[in-house]
Amino acid sequence: MNPLTQLLHLVGSGAVAYITARNLRDSRTRPDMLAGFQLAEGGAVPYLESLSQRAAAEGDAWLAEKLAIHAQDERRHSQIFAHALKQLNKQMIDFSALPKQTSTDKASGTSETANNRRSPFLAAYYEGYSRDDLAPQQIDWIVFFASTHILELDASKEFARIAKVLPDSDLASANLKKGLLSIAKDEERHAAYLREAMQRRLPYAEVCVQVDDWRHRKVNAMLAMVSNLFKQGGELPSLTRDGAPVEVAEDQTEDQTAGNQSKSQSIENQRTEDPKTDSELASV
Numbered sequence: 001m002n003p004l005t006q007l008l009h010l011v012g013s014g015a016v017a018y019i020t021a022r023n024l025r026d027s028r029t030r031p032d033m034l035a036g037f038q039l040a041e042g043g044a045v046p047y048l049e050s051l052s053q054r055a056a057a058e059g060d061a062w063l064a065e066k067l068a069i070h071a072q073d074e075r076r077h078s079q080i081f082a083h084a085l086k087q088l089n090k091q092m093i094d095f096s097a098l099p100k101q102t103s104t105d106k107a108s109g110t111s112e113t114a115n116n117r118r119s120p121f122l123a124a125y126y127e128g129y130s131r132d133d134l135a136p137q138q139i140d141w142i143v144f145f146a147s148t149h150i151l152e153l154d155a156s157k158e159f160a161r162i163a164k165v166l167p168d169s170d171l172a173s174a175n176l177k178k179g180l181l182s183i184a185k186d187e188e189r190h191a192a193y194l195r196e197a198m199q200r201r202l203p204y205a206e207v208c209v210q211v212d213d214w215r216h217r218k219v220n221a222m223l224a225m226v227s228n229l230f231k232q233g234g235e236l237p238s239l240t241r242d243g244a245p246v247e248v249a250e251d252q253t254e255d256q257t258a259g260n261q262s263k264s265q266s267i268e269n270q271r272t273e274d275p276k277t278d279s280e281l282a283s284v
């Protein structure tokens, strides 16, 4: 990795962790941060399940199992954030009750709107790849492993940093802190198996090239996101409403094709007209 990329990565990660931690500590912004996390984490589940099925069909039982576990972990992460929201007597907006602006093809996991409205972060991160290229049925495995490895690795560090600065003074914060630390461990494990998956298919030198390439893309994506935030500069749309939530519905993200989540995206989710669409892309 060249020194500038490394520097920008460190600065960018620090900034994301700082902004996220500040917004989680502030009772006015905490619900929307939690909802953004719930959306981003839960949005990955259907995508990972599809990939697991594809790996099984291709005869890679090792990968199929890792992806199935990954999907279960992300579902649990989403539930942790849903529970934290519940403790604040808030729940995420039910996006399924909003008028649909897009047609979603569940079979292929693609959405017309998402094609047209990929967030600046994801547009930059996956520059050169169409939404179809990134669909679970056809994404190049190496692209999936490397791009998701970087997002998981960063998510792990960011969650751990955020947990450290949360106060222990109240039960809700203490519980959230515990949840964040356990999520950080899972994300670290995800990053590790994705790297291992690359190593099973590529020589070591090529793995390093891939990791460097996606690190570089991540830095560009962060810059694109920050520049977009400066341009928008307005009020953030709320992702939550008052009231005790129903339990986290497993199908709340059924038409989401998310494959990767990042804390950067969670921040950005709050700036979009259609948070569901923005989260769903996830990577994709």
Ligand SMILES: [Fe+2]
Pocket (backbone or CB within 6 Å): 041, 073, 074, 077, 183, 187, 261
């Ligand atoms: Fe996660």
Ligand SMILES: [Fe+2]
Pocket (backbone or CB within 6 Å): 074, 152, 186, 187, 190
């Ligand atoms: Fe993860």
